Amino acid sequence: MTAAYDEVAELYAEFVRPIWDGDPLDRAAWTAFADLVRGRGPVADLGCGPGHLTAHLRSLGLDAFGVDVSPAMIALAREAEPGLRFEVGSMAALDLPDASLAGILTWYSVIHAPPAELPGYFAEFARTLAPGGVLLLGCFESGTDPVTPFDHKVTTAYAWPLDELAALGAAAGLAEVGRMYREAVEGERPLRQGRLFLRKP
Known part of the structure; x- marks a missing residue:
């Protein structure tokens, strides 16, 4: 997957920016997240890609930094946002201390993870x-x-029922705070979009 995203990093950055920046329901989800974690400590944008959501979180008053497994994505993020911190790393093994984050944004960052691997991410x-x-x-x-694989422009991806993701979160000790849904907009794959908020007690 790392090599696949390295190869399409620039095209991916051009594709996602107008879609994600332009949807008011997505902006509402990010704002709600920011309101829940603001002032509590650092926030990690995991799978940050070209870094535009990391920058948006910073504009909402969060101490945000980005992590991505793709060196090419991190290079684009550092070029676009030189004042922010970006690191190459895996969500499966973060180079971070225990209990060190006030918040985590994982925006379409686990969609390529095979179902058997997702409990490790939640842990x-x-x-x-x-x-x-x-x-x-x-x-x-x-x-x-059920969990449904589909062809993605980069590599195989999965659509999940939010109930199952919430159950995986609960098994890792995370309690559901809320959820949102929206339908696909022009330019997106015609699949329903889910947003899940979980809190560590």
Whole structure:
């Protein structure tokens, strides 16, 4: 997956910016997340890609930094936002102390993870969140259907029922705070979009 995103980094950055920046429901989710974690400590944008959401979180008053497994994405992020911190790293094994984060944004960052690997990601999120810390996860949502693989322009991706993701979070010790849905907009894959808010007690 790292090599796949390295190859398309610049095209990906051009594609996602107008979609994500232009949707008011997505902006509402990010604002709600910011209101939940502001002033509580650092916030990690995991799978930050070209860094525009990291920059948006900073504009909302958060001490945000970005992590991505793709060196090419991190290079683009550092070029676009030289005043912010970006690191190459894996969500499966974060180079962060226990209970060190006030918040985690993972915006379509786990969509390529095979279902068997996702519990490990949630365990790492729970490990690095401080008590009271909040995770906001954005994903493709499969409704009442089971986890559904589909062809993605980069590599195989998965649409998840939010109920199953919430259950994985609960198994890792994270409690659901709320959820949001929206339909696809022009230019997006025609799948429902889900947003899940989880908190570490």
